[in-house]
Amino acid sequence: MNSMIYKNKKPLLVFLIPAFAFLIVFLYYPFFQNVVNTFLKIGGLGRASQGLNTPWYENYQRLFTDPNMRTALKNTLLLTLCTIVFQVGIALILALLVDTIRVGAQFFRTVYFFPIVISATALGLMFNLIFLYKGGMVNQLLLSLGRLPSEVKPSGKVLVQWLDWKDQAHFLFTMFMPVMWQYVGFYFVILVTGLNNISPDLFEAAALDGADGWKRTRYITLPLLRNVLCTCLVLAITGALKVFDLPWVMFGAGMPENRGWLTGTYMYDQTFNRMNVDYGSTIAVLIVVLGVVLSNIANRVFRPSDDL
Amino acid sequence: MNTGIKKIPRVLTYLVLCFWALTTIYPFIWVLLNSFRKKGLILSDSFSLPLGDSFTWDNYITAWQRADFKNAYLNSFLISGTVTVFVVIIAGLAAYGLVRYRFRGRDFLYSLIMAGMMFPVFSTIIPVFRLEVMLGIAGTGRRWLSLLAVILPQIAGNLCFAIIILMGFIQSVPIDLEESAYLDGCNVFQIYFYIIIPAAKSSFATVAIFAFLWSYNDLFTQSFFLRYPQERAITGLLNEISSQAGVNYGLMASSVVLVLIPVLIVYICLQKHIIKGLTAGAVKG
Numbered sequence: 001m002n003s004m005i006y007k008n009k010k011p012l013l014v015f016l017i018p019a020f021a022f023l024i025v026f027l028y029y030p031f032f033q034n035v036v037n038t039f040l041k042i043g044g045l046g047r048a049s050q051g052l053n054t055p056w057y058e059n060y061q062r063l064f065t066d067p068n069m070r071t072a073l074k075n076t077l078l079l080t081l082c083t084i085v086f087q088v089g090i091a092l093i094l095a096l097l098v099d100t101i102r103v104g105a106q107f108f109r110t111v112y113f114f115p116i117v118i119s120a121t122a123l124g125l126m127f128n129l130i131f132l133y134k135g136g137m138v139n140q141l142l143l144s145l146g147r148l149p150s151e152v153k154p155s156g157k158v159l160v161q162w163l164d165w166k167d168q169a170h171f172l173f174t175m176f177m178p179v180m181w182q183y184v185g186f187y188f189v190i191l192v193t194g195l196n197n198i199s200p201d202l203f204e205a206a207a208l209d210g211a212d213g214w215k216r217t218r219y220i221t222l223p224l225l226r227n228v229l230c231t232c233l234v235l236a237i238t239g240a241l242k243v244f245d246l247p248w249v250m251f252g253a254g255m256p257e258n259r260g261w262l263t264g265t266y267m268y269d270q271t272f273n274r275m276n277v278d279y280g281s282t283i284a285v286l287i288v289v290l291g292v293v294l295s296n297i298a299n300r301v302f303r304p305s306d307d308l
Numbered sequence: 309m310n311t312g313i314k315k316i317p318r319v320l321t322y323l324v325l326c327f328w329a330l331t332t333i334y335p336f337i338w339v340l341l342n343s344f345r346k347k348g349l350i351l352s353d354s355f356s357l358p359l360g361d362s363f364t365w366d367n368y369i370t371a372w373q374r375a376d377f378k379n380a381y382l383n384s385f386l387i388s389g390t391v392t393v394f395v396v397i398i399a400g401l402a403a404y405g406l407v408r409y410r411f412r413g414r415d416f417l418y419s420l421i422m423a424g425m426m427f428p429v430f431s432t433i434i435p436v437f438r439l440e441v442m443l444g445i446a447g448t449g450r451r452w453l454s455l456l457a458v459i460l461p462q463i464a465g466n467l468c469f470a471i472i473i474l475m476g477f478i479q480s481v482p483i484d485l486e487e488s489a490y491l492d493g494c495n496v497f498q499i500y501f502y503i504i505i506p507a508a509k510s511s512f513a514t515v516a517i518f519a520f521l522w523s524y525n526d527l528f529t530q531s532f533f534l535r536y537p538q539e540r541a542i543t544g545l546l547n548e549i550s551s552q553a554g555v556n557y558g559l560m561a562s563s564v565v566l567v568l569i570p571v572l573i574v575y576i577c578l579q580k581h582i583i584k585g586l587t588a589g590a591v592k593g
Contacts (some may be wrong), residue, residue, distance in 0.1 A: 005486060006409050011496045015405030018398045019467055020417070023424060026464030030435035031427050037434065094328055097321050104325075110579050111329045117575050119525030121543050122564045125550045126339050129557055137338055181331065242428040245527045249547065267430050268528075277434055284431035291426055 031288075034281045042277040049278075059282040069283070072261035079176055079262065080240040080294070087180045088232050091187035092225075096217065098188075099195045109192065112185035120182075124249025127178045131165040139163055166251065171260050175247050182246070183239065187232045194228030195221070230302045234295040241291050244268060263287050336568070343367050343561035367562035374559070375549055376537070377566060383534075384542040384570075387455055388523040391462045395519040396512055398463070399470035404500055406471070407478045408486075424468035429461075429528055436461045437532060446533055457533040458541075462523050470515040477511035478504060513581040521571065542567055 039056045040049035053059060063069055094112065098105050115123065130137040139162050149161045165174045198221065206216050222229075244264035251260045253269045261269075263283060271280030341357065346364045371377070406418065440446035446457040485507070486499050494502065505512065530544045540548070549563045 005490045005496060005499065008496075009409065009411060012405050012409050012411065014497075015401045015409075016417070019402035019471065022398060022460075022464045023420070023467060025439075026436055026461045027424050027427060027432055027468075028420070030432035030439070033435035033438075034431050090328070094325065097325055100321060101318070101325075104322075108325055108329060111332050113579070114575065115332055117521050117525075117571055118568060119527065119543050119546075119571070121525070121527050121546050121550075122567050125546065125560055125564050126335055128550070129339065129342070129560060130335060132557070137335075184328075185332070238426060242430075244430070249527075249550065264428075264430065271434060272532075281431070281434060284428065284434075287428055288426060288431055291428075 035285055037278055037281040038285055040278055044275050044277065053278065059279050062279060063282060063286060068258055068261055068266060071259055072263045072266040075172070075175075075261060076241060076243075076263045078172070079179065079243065080237055082176050083180060083183075083236045083240040084233060087184055088187050088229070088236055091184050091191055091232070092229070094184070094188050095191035095195060096221070098192060109189060112188050114185065115182045116186050118182075120245035121249050123178060123182060124246050127174075127246075128250055131174050133164050133166070134162050136165070138165065166256060168256055168259060171251070171256055175251060175260060175262075178250070179240075179243055179246050183236075187236070190232055191225065191228060194225050198224050226302065230299065233298045233302060237294045237298060238291045241287050241294075263290075339561050339564055343558065343565045345558060347556070347558055364558075367558040368566070370556075370559055371549070371562045371566060375545055375563070376540070377542075377545070379538060380540050380542045380545040381570075383451075383455060383539065384524055387458050387462070387541055388520045390459050391466065391523040392516050392519045394459075394463045395466045395470050396516050399467050399474055399515060400505065400512065401500070402467075403471045403474035403478055404504055407475050408483075421468050421471055425472070429465060429526075432465075433461070433529065433532055440533075447535075449536055451536075451539050454534055454536070454539045458529055462526065462529055465529075466519045466522060470519065473515055474508065474511055477508040481507045510581055513578070517574065517578050517581060520574065524571065542570075 037049070038059050039053060041051060041053050042049045055061075094108075098108050132139065142163065164170065202220055202224075203216060206220055242264060243262060247260070247262055248265050248268065251265075253265070253273065263286065267280050267283040267287070270276045270283065344363055344365070344367070346362045347366070406414065437446055440457050440460070445453050445460070448454070481504060485503050489499050489503055525543055527543045527547060530541050531547070534540055534544055546563055546567045550560060553559045553563075
């Protein structure tokens with residue numbers, strides 16, 4: 001692309017300076033500063049630091065000894081795993097199915113993608129109503145199906161043993177389900193586009209060779225989708241590590257009994273409610289490091305060689 | 309197109325697809341129905357249509373009276389509108405420059421942008437907050453400054469994604485067009501405005517829609533910078549209502565609906581652009 005037009009490099013400055021000025025001031029510099037902050041003692045959001053921590057790596061030490069942090073990490077990694085298996089899995093099944101139909105494909109795309117454009121706050125509130133302890137949508141449904149034990153008192157009142165969806169036995173499901181449900185449509189749309197890019201000639205050739213149905217999916221579609229699947233995987237991992245607003249609206253600070261922390265919510269709580277600004281920064285660094293490491297591993301394992 | 313799984317009966321395919329569609333649509337319908345239901349009835353009977361006796365507008369009236377929705381809508385549109393305009397302009401310029409010019413450090417800048425997509429907003433928000441306090445933008449309690457304090461980091465947060473999507477599209481614009489315009493005496497900026505922007509119109513629309521929606525929905529940044537009632541934007545307002553509403557579930561339902569309406573309108577009008585534009589960029593990346 002060595003057109004004459006672009007030989008004169010002076011206008012380039014006008015093109016690049018606004019964007020990179022913004023990025024440097026509000027993205028790169030803050031990130032660098034955030035790393036520096038992890039070594040300082042900072043008592044409040046707007047306050048200046050009170051010098052180095054003693055020892056300077058105190059916050060990193062704390063990461064390893066803090067039991068809440070361990071809970072947060074465990075939950076987040078579990079969420080990441082569930083995201084990969086269920087979110088990308090369901091999206092893949094739906095994409096393969098939509099690819100076989102003609103009528104209504106556009107409708108399904110529109111509907112599946114819809115939850116993504118809605119704010120997590122609204123969704124969180126909606127799911128709070130759905131999973132409500134006394135008379136939420138799910139519990140009412142269970143009751144009408146006769147799956148909740150209830151007894152009729154002599155006075156005529158019906159006493160129902162509602163299922164608490166946010167107790168220790170159920171909170172993981174209640175927390176993860178909405179997060180996964182929301183983003184299935186995102187991966188679905190990416191996968192459908194990937195499927196559309198596969199040349200139909202390949203399938204005709206395969207049909208001539210006698211491969212059809214499941215075999216075709218297994219030996220042609222899936223290998224050719226590998227690149228796109230890998231993109232989905234990386235997006236799912238980095239996305240899961242950053243999850244914040246849905247669980248925050250639904251569960252708040254670490255409910256139930258400090259067992260419901262995620263790295264995102266714990267970082268927010270430490271920084272904003274407990275004013276441990278330097279420790280919060282350290283958790284943020286951990287989130288970035290984990291994101292880079294995990295998505296690199298995913299890339300190593302799943303990214304196909306270029307010859308496919 | 310036949311990409312496999314031919315053996316599965318058509319009926320079953322539609323059954324599965326419709327089931328998932330139901331999970332994505334039904335919750336919203338359920339909330340909408342219950343926002344019109346009389347107090348107390350939600351807990352006993354939330355599935356029927358709220359007709360006759362059980363129908364009421366009260367939830368909406370209470371929501372509108374109790375919280376300053378008008379002001380919050382105004383704040384939200386000011387913030388998200390400004391963010392959208394700036395993201396589109398700035399990202400468009402940068403994407404054009406990065407695609408068409410060959411220069412030293414180009415690859416470095418590109419990887420900087422890729423890295424920028426990895427930073428979660430958590431890791432940059434505290435230094436940004438401190439920087440803005442130092443500059444006298446954040447934490448002043450003055451409404452317009454506080455809105456600006458949200459706008460600036462949101463622009464930066466949306467830029468990387470926008471640049472990458474736009475680069476994908478601008479790459480596919482045939483360079484011949486630009487060359488003939490150049491021979492006709494256009495300079496680079498005229499080429500950008502008269503050739504590139506019209507040619508990549510749909511991708512600019514995608515970027516604009518996403519910038520708007522992300523900014524509108526971003527509770528995290530909003531709750532950091534907008535602390536006073538008159539500054540509250542719509543997502544923050546919803547969060548506050550939910551913490552105050554207690555057991556008034558009708559109020560919660562109607563507030564959710566009020567917050568969803570603008571998003572719904574944007575989505576229904578522009579859904580073709582959203583999906584087309586997003587996938588073209590994402591898969592290439």
